[in-house]
Amino acid sequence: MTMESNRNILVLLCVFALILLILGLVYWLIRRRMTARNEGKNTRKARRMNLIFTLVATLALMVFAVIYNNLTFYDASVTGAYEDGEEAIKTMATEFENYLAVASTTLRVTADSVDLMKAAGRSVDEIEQYIVAQTKRQAEQFDENYTGIYAYMDGRYLDGVGWVPPADYEPTTREWYKSAVEAGGEAVIVSPYLDAQTGAVVITITRGIADAAAPGEPIRNVIALDVAVSHIQKVTKDIRIAEKGYAMVVNTDGFLVAHQDETLNGKYIWEVYGPELLDSIRDAESSRITVRMNGEKVTLFIAPVLDQWYAVIAVRNAELLEETRSQLAVNITVSLITFCLISLFYFIGYKNEQIAGKKVEEMNLQVITALASAIDAKDPYTRGHSTRVSRYSVLIAEALGWDRLRIEDLRFAALLHDIGKIGVPDSILNKPGRLTDVEFSIIKSHTTMGGEILRGRTVVACAEDVAMSHHERVDGKGYPRGLRGEEMTDEARIVSIADAFDAMSSSRVYRKACSRDYILGQLTEGRGKQFDAEYVDVLIRLWNEGRLDETLKHFHENERADPGIEASFHEAVERFVAENAPPETLVENIRKAGTYKGALNVDYSQFSRLYDFIANLAKRFNHPFKLVLITLEAKAGTETPVSLENAMFYMDRAIRISIRDVDIVTQYNRQQFLVILLGTESDGVKTAMARIFMSYFRMNGSNAFPPSYTILEPENPNEA
Numbered sequence: 001m002t003m004e005s006n007r008n009i010l011v012l013l014c015v016f017a018l019i020l021l022i023l024g025l026v027y028w029l030i031r032r033r034m035t036a037r038n039e040g041k042n043t044r045k046a047r048r049m050n051l052i053f054t055l056v057a058t059l060a061l062m063v064f065a066v067i068y069n070n071l072t073f074y075d076a077s078v079t080g081a082y083e084d085g086e087e088a089i090k091t092m093a094t095e096f097e098n099y100l101a102v103a104s105t106t107l108r109v110t111a112d113s114v115d116l117m118k119a120a121g122r123s124v125d126e127i128e129q130y131i132v133a134q135t136k137r138q139a140e141q142f143d144e145n146y147t148g149i150y151a152y153m154d155g156r157y158l159d160g161v162g163w164v165p166p167a168d169y170e171p172t173t174r175e176w177y178k179s180a181v182e183a184g185g186e187a188v189i190v191s192p193y194l195d196a197q198t199g200a201v202v203i204t205i206t207r208g209i210a211d212a213a214a215p216g217e218p219i220r221n222v223i224a225l226d227v228a229v230s231h232i233q234k235v236t237k238d239i240r241i242a243e244k245g246y247a248m249v250v251n252t253d254g255f256l257v258a259h260q261d262e263t264l265n266g267k268y269i270w271e272v273y274g275p276e277l278l279d280s281i282r283d284a285e286s287s288r289i290t291v292r293m294n295g296e297k298v299t300l301f302i303a304p305v306l307d308q309w310y311a312v313i314a315v316r317n318a319e320l321l322e323e324t325r326s327q328l329a330v331n332i333t334v335s336l337i338t339f340c341l342i343s344l345f346y347f348i349g350y351k352n353e354q355i356a357g358k359k360v361e362e363m364n365l366q367v368i369t370a371l372a373s374a375i376d377a378k379d380p381y382t383r384g385h386s387t388r389v390s391r392y393s394v395l396i397a398e399a400l401g402w403d404r405l406r407i408e409d410l411r412f413a414a415l416l417h418d419i420g421k422i423g424v425p426d427s428i429l430n431k432p433g434r435l436t437d438v439e440f441s442i443i444k445s446h447t448t449m450g451g452e453i454l455r456g457r458t459v460v461a462c463a464e465d466v467a468m469s470h471h472e473r474v475d476g477k478g479y480p481r482g483l484r485g486e487e488m489t490d491e492a493r494i495v496s497i498a499d500a501f502d503a504m505s506s507s508r509v510y511r512k513a514c515s516r517d518y519i520l521g522q523l524t525e526g527r528g529k530q531f532d533a534e535y536v537d538v539l540i541r542l543w544n545e546g547r548l549d550e551t552l553k554h555f556h557e558n559e560r561a562d563p564g565i566e567a568s569f570h571e572a573v574e575r576f577v578a579e580n581a582p583p584e585t586l587v588e589n590i591r592k593a594g595t596y597k598g599a600l601n602v603d604y605s606q607f608s609r610l611y612d613f614i615a616n617l618a619k620r621f622n623h624p625f626k627l628v629l630i631t632l633e634a635k636a637g638t639e640t641p642v643s644l645e646n647a648m649f650y651m652d653r654a655i656r657i658s659i660r661d662v663d664i665v666t667q668y669n670r671q672q673f674l675v676i677l678l679g680t681e682s683d684g685v686k687t688a689m690a691r692i693f694m695s696y697f698r699m700n701g702s703n704a705f706p707p708s709y710t711i712l713e714p715e716n717p718n719e720a
Contacts, residue, residue: 055343058453062423065449066335069423069442076438085241085301085313086287092239092247093303093311099231100205100306103146104187107205107225110134110149111187114223115209127151128158131223135160145231147202151223152177153209171222180206180222189308192229192257192266201257201266203227229265233258241301245315251308254278281310290317327425338422385502390414392498392539393491395547399538413466414495420450420467447471447480462491470495473530493532497523497539500531607666611676626685627712630655630673630692632705644671647705654695659688685711 110131117127131149138146149160152171159165171177179190183206190204206224236247236258246260254269269278273293280291284302291298293314301313393414397407421429424446428439435443450467469483469492476484478496488496504514504522514522523540527533542548614625632647642650648670655665655673664676677688689709696707 054346057456058342059339061452061455062335062339065420065423065452066332069331069425069445069449072438072442072445076442081241082288082299085299085315088239088241089287089301089303089311089313092235092313093305095235096232096249096305096309096311100189100203100227103203103205103225103227104189106138106146107149107207107223108187110225111207111209111223114151114153118209118221124153124156124158127153131158131160132162145228147226147228149223149225151209151221153221155220176204176206176224177222180208180224181220183208185210189306190224191251191253191308192255201229203229203232203257229258233262233265236260237262239313241313241315244319245313247311247313249305250278250281250310250312252282252310257309281312331423331425335422385506386415386418388502388506389417389495389498392501392548393494395542396494396498396535396538399542400535409462410466410491410494413463413491414498416450416454416463417466417470417495417499418446418450419453420446420448422453423449444471444479462489465489466491466495468492470499472496474532475529478530488532494535497531497535500526501539607664607674607676610664614676614678624681626677626682628675628677628685628689629668629710629712630675630689631708631710632671633708634671634705641702642700642704644705647700650699651692651696651707654692654699658692658695682711685709 135149151158157171176190179188185208187207192203209221237260239247248259249257250269256267289300297317298314303311390411394411451464454464454467472478472483472488474485504519527536668674
């Protein structure tokens with residue numbers, strides 16, 4: 001699927017949404033007029049009409065929201081991919097130019113020395129000895145890719161590596177000699193060719209030397225340096241764009257100097273890709289063009305090298321934006337599923353209203369709670385965020401003496417304040433590192449998308465405003481509308497404070513929960529600037545009185561391991577001893593006795609007891625296992641972008657998501673973890689550690705606190 005087809009699909013969806021919206025409006029106007037004429041007679045039909053219109057309008061608005069977000073994300077991804085490609089080809093060309101410049105300098109120094117020797121009347125034999133010594137010196141001290149210096153002096157061929165040419169070898173007919181003579185004393189790079197000595201593709205840099213004894217005579221003496229393509233081949237093989245595509249170097253005649261597929265080196269480009277590709281490369285007016293190769297559209301990133309070569313990176317269009325299209329498909333699928341959920345709940349509400357017309361408030365609460373869960377499910381590290389923000393908002397409103405109905409409206413609105421995040425890509429929402437400007441603008445769009453989704457679609461009148469305005473500030477520096485002070489509703493100002501408080505007091509993918517002192521400092525500093533002064537004072541007072549502690553305690557208890565571990569442990573051990581089973585059964589029994597999911601995470605004392613049991617039983621049943629110590633290295637005196645606490649937090653999560661359900665982990669100290677890997681040999685440890693470290697670096701986003709691991713031999717982890 002091409003970029004054009006993706007955009008066409010989005011345009012068709014937009015047109016479809018417009019048609020749905022127009023039809024819905026027409027239908028609503030017709031039914032409204034009919035209802036006015038038959039007031040009190042067609043209640044059932046009116047309810048059905050309201051349901052249909054609500055679903056149509058919700059679908060249209062969601063389609064608009066998804067289109068807006070996906071177009072923004074798609075354009076940003078395409079731009080990023082192109083920028084990466086152009087940067088990669090620029091780096092590749094610069095690398096080649098620098099490499100050849102060094103070789104040219106080497107030849108120039110040698111040629112100048114030979115020139116001086118000629119002027120001083122030194123013999124050809126002495127010059128040959130110098131060339132041999134210089135060749136050896138270059139190979140040993142500078143670059144093994146310089147395969148030799150050679151020359152043609154006073155009718156005699158001199159070779160730095162001692163190669164003796166065959167009897168029919170005539171230097172003056174070789175390209176390296178003729179190019180130097182034609183250049184008139186300037187160094188010139190000869191088009192790559194197959195070397196007569198090695199049969200490999202080489203690049204020759206050559207230069208003519210004037211005869212000091214015969215000034216004004218045509219140049220007859222030439223010195224040359226052969227450079228193997230090994231370094232150029234290595235660069236060509238290694239460079240890619242996000243692990244996609246392949247690189248090649250081609251000269252202006254179409255000769256393939258280097259290719260990621262080494263079997264193509266020395267061939268001509270038209271033998272591999274057809275006659276049109278070289279013309280497309282030569283005629284390119286920019287560093288990026290699109291061509292058709294082997295029946296597929298391919299993007300070429302091109303950079304000239306010293307006006308003789310072209311560095312080229314080729315990436316299939318389908319491959320270049322594969323991840324982007326996958327993310328778009330996920331976003332659309334999630335949005336459709338969310339719409340189906342909304343439709344289902346609306347239909348349930350409609351049927352219940354038809355049957356009895358009762359429990360409307362309860363049904364609305366179920367819908368809102370389901371939507372809040374759908375929002376939180378987008379980001380596993382903020383799960384429960386909407387519920388907690390709703391709870392804090394209600395506590396503030398109760399302290400202010402609001403009436404019950406207004407508090408209920410606020411509770412529902414707070415549950416839905418982040419509904420716009422259903423249109424934000426997971427890759428941006430869950431990104432552990434710093435957001436780019438484009439990504440941050442996409443994140444900020446969740447306020448407007450939330451307002452659009454809730455516009456007229458809920459019995460809670462203030463929900464739309466709260467979704468739209470919970471990131472506004474009382475000093476007017478918020479978004480999306482820059483509202484100031486009283487321009488914000490009371491509900492929006494309260495949810496704004498509750499939202500910020502929960503964000504600081506909760507762990508996120510990129511950090512742990514902030515300390516109490518830090519949160520109080522931020523709330524106080526934002527008083528009258530970011531937050532309403534009266535409402536932030538109420539929140540601080542409630543916290544000091546312990547009114548927020550129950551919600552915070554419940555949240556942090558859910559983050560910790562199962563509190564029933566001790567009872568589960570003893571029950572599992574008793575069952576294990578009775579069954580006389582292999583070590584894995586102990587862990588399985590512990591999990592069955594508790595409520596564990598995923599790898600078992602325990603404190604150190606419990607870990608040590610488990611280790612003793614497993615070590616003894618492993619000996620008894622000859623069952624392999626490994627005790628591994630993972631360490632985060634802290635470099636003294638080095639400033640790092642993340643703290644050690646956050647690095648340990650990332651490693652904790654990396655271990656949990658990377659090891660198997662049967663493995664066990666504990667934090668050993670402030671810089672180390674201990675892991676028991678059951679049924680694992682040394683090769684298995686290496687694989688498991690590679691998986692853990694890859695996840696850690698992805699979350700850490702830097703090389704700060706690099707990890708290492710050690711397989712421990714002692715029988716007791718206390719000896720580690």
